[in-house]
Amino acid sequence: MEMRVVELQIEDVAFGGKGVGRAEGKVVFVPFTIDGERIAARITREKKHFAEAQLDQVLDASAHRAQPECPYFGRCGGCSYQHISYEHQLELKQRQVDQLLRRIGRFNDARVQQIVASPKSYGYRNRVTVHVENGVIGYYRRDVHQLIDVEVCPIAGPAVNRALAELRARHPRAGHYTLRASPGRRVFEQTNDEVADALAHFIASFLPAQQHLLVDAYCGAGFFAKKLLDRFERVVGIEWDRYAVAAAQQTATAKETYIAGDVDAILAGQLAGADFATTAVIVDPPGTGLTGATRRILLAHPVGTLIYVSCNPATLARDLADLRQRFTIKSVLPLDMFPQTAEIECAVHLVPTDSAQASILRQRSSA
Numbered sequence: 044m045e046m047r048v049v050e051l052q053i054e055d056v057a058f059g060g061k062g063v064g065r066a067e068g069k070v071v072f073v074p075f076t077i078d079g080e081r082i083a084a085r086i087t088r089e090k091k092h093f094a095e096a097q098l099d100q101v102l103d104a105s106a107h108r109a110q111p112e113c114p115y116f117g118r119c120g121g122c123s124y125q126h127i128s129y130e131h132q133l134e135l136k137q138r139q140v141d142q143l144l145r146r147i148g149r150f151n152d153a154r155v156q157q158i159v160a161s162p163k164s165y166g167y168r169n170r171v172t173v174h175v176e177n178g179v180i181g182y183y184r185r186d187v188h189q190l191i192d193v194e195v196c197p198i199a200g201p202a203v204n205r206a207l208a209e210l211r212a213r214h215p216r217a218g219h220y221t222l223r224a225s226p227g228r229r230v231f232e233q234t235n236d237e238v239a240d241a242l243a244h245f246i247a248s249f250l251p252a253q254q255h256l257l258v259d260a261y262c263g264a265g266f267f268a269k270k271l272l273d274r275f276e277r278v279v280g281i282e283w284d285r286y287a288v289a290a291a292q293q294t295a296t297a298k299e300t301y302i303a304g305d306v307d308a309i310l311a312g313q314l315a316g317a318d319f320a321t322t323a324v325i326v327d328p329p330g331t332g333l334t335g336a337t338r339r340i341l342l343a344h345p346v347g348t349l350i351y352v353s354c355n356p357a358t359l360a361r362d363l364a365d366l367r368q369r370f371t372i373k374s375v376l377p378l379d380m381f382p383q384t385a386e387i388e389c390a391v392h393l394v395p396t397d398s399a400q401a402s403i404l405r406q407r408s409s410a
């Protein structure tokens with residue numbers, strides 16, 4: 044089938060990584076392009092309100108165009124931005140967070156802080172998961188469910204790449220293998236150590252002095268709870284992965300409690316009777332964001348500090364629009380945890396609105 048070729052001016056790069064242009068009034072999404080570029084693209088899928096296209100030729104390249112470091116870039120499903128200078132990747136992510144908050148969250152006044160850059164734009168991953176099928180060892184392609192043989196992954200650190208070389212030399216059986224810079228860890232862990240430390244540091248700076256209780260919801264192995272221990276008299280972690288809870292408990296002090304179970308079922312009980320003024324809650328949910336049930340629990344318990352750590356600004360914007368009924372956003376901090384990919388991490392600092400605080404005081408005085 045002959046595919047239609049169109050010439051486009053790329054106006055923006057949308058969250059997810061595709062360049063956005065317009066042909067005959069219709070929005071066209073083209074991966075591997077940059078705002079400001081003039082390109083030729085082949086339409087691959089045409090819908091009523093938008094079309095998808097494949098880059099054919101860059102006619103007028105952006106000054107931000109960069110040479111990808113990875114031989115598999117463009118085919119591999121992992122990275123979307125190696126063709127863009129790191130500086131411009133940061134600008135795009137910053138803008139995407141702002142746009143999603145406006146579009147999905149209807150925030151016209153969200154104060155999005157300057158994005159935190161990753162000290163390493165390559166070689167930052169402390170672990171990767173590779174797949175093995177019919178002797179092919181690597182990652183899945185971006186377009187089809189097919190493995191690409193990968194000898195080196197430039198966004199992974201040297202120790203991870205050594206582990207990959209060792210795995211390849213062993214001719215492993217079919218399956219999935221997680222390769223780590225420091226072997227032995229088996230549970231959810233932050234992927235970019237430097238940016239994760241910066242994230243924990245920012246969270247600490249959001250906390251007032253003299254705090255009593257921290258509830259770390261979706262705590263994994265307690266990364267935040269353990270870093271913030273000295274700021275609280277008591278910390279409670281909630282996580283449904285039993286291995287992660289066991290790992291958190293292994294190094295737990297008397298102040299720490301980790302509960303294995305669903306946040307929806309456990310959070311309200313942990314906040315019942317708490318002094319909200321000296322209580323902080325951190326939520327760090329998976330990309331799907333918070334459930335309606337968890338949002339309702341948070342709205343019913345307007346704690347003094349609520350910190351929402353998000354790996355998906357689209358679900359974050361949806362959830363913040365709901366939490367706004369009783370919380371005010373103090374700041375939104377994007378962090379570039381995953382350079383070269385389209386992923387964006389954010390930390391949001393929320394405090395109860397004045398009316399939420401007043402209604403709590405009323406409840407207390409009438410109790």
Ligand SMILES: C[S@@+](CC[C@H](N)C(=O)[O-])C[C@H]1O[C@@H](n2cnc3c(N)ncnc32)[C@H](O)[C@@H]1O
Pocket residue numbers: 231232233261262263264265266267281282283284287304305306307327328329354
């Ligand atoms: C983005 S990770 C956060 C990990 C942790 N905060 C850290 O920094 O290492 C999300 C975690 O939530 C857990 N999880 C997902 N849904 C959950 C639920 N409904 N109840 C409890 N834990 C859940 C996952 O097992 C995963 O460990």
